Amino acid sequence: MPHFELDGHQIYRVPALLRLEWLEHGFGTRHTAAWPARQRLASLKQIHSDLIVTAHAPGERFAEGDALITNHAGLLVGVRTADCVPVLLVDEAKRAVAAVHAGWRGTRAGIASKTVARMGAEFGTAPNDLLAAIGPCINVCCFEVGPEVAAQFREVFPERKDLDRKTHIDLVEANRRQLLSAGLAQERIFTGAPCTFCSPEFHSFRRDASDGRMYSAAGIHA
Secondary structure, rough: OOOOOEEEOOEEEEEHHHOOEEEEEEOOOOOOOOOHHHHEEOOOOOOOOOOOEEOOOOOOOEEEEEEEEOEEEEOOEEEEOOOOEEEEEEOOOOOOOEEEEHHHHHHHHOOOHHHHHHHHHHHHOHHEEEEEEOOOOOOOOOEOOOOHHHHHHHOOOOOOOOOOOOOEEOOOHHHHHHHOOOOOHHEEOOOOOOOOOOOOOOOOOHHHHHOOOOEEEEOOOO
8 A cells, every 4th residue: 555645635645544533634735725724724934943833723834943733623733845854743542743844954953753752741642652654855866965964964874975975865764764763663654755856746946946835734623
């Protein structure tokens, strides 16, 4: 079974998450319309940080940060991306969710693993109860960086000997490793989403230098 499937509304869903009847989730494309519902959406002024905000009510860009967490029913938490990595976290046991925006700076700062820890502190989330979906982003095939960026990933990729030069960085794998180190089970981390740079169905800042963005969101049905 593929980890990501495109539905009739031009939203990518994760089949393994669709079995949770209380959960709403999705990864938008440039063709997605009228989703997520803005009257239920909480979003952030994203600043490429490791700041995590708890959402209690809707509000667009109501705070600065790059991850939102909530356990409030009827609320969607969402992040906007156009090459950066969107990560959705779902706590099956506590019915809590998170939406994470992980650019290379946020990835290097460990925002995904820090969000797992924050959910534990606020909601009592146990890492082995979490499901994680790493959505459409620029894949390793297209994410070439200079040595000044590559060198910052030595701790993440200790096996690599080419991080002192221009090379490609795998942000999906970097975030997957963070989630594993935070205690998530390997089989509960879903990857394999399309590359935003390769596919014209997505906005890509690196490819188009445009201000278009896609939403990735998760929430608990009221």
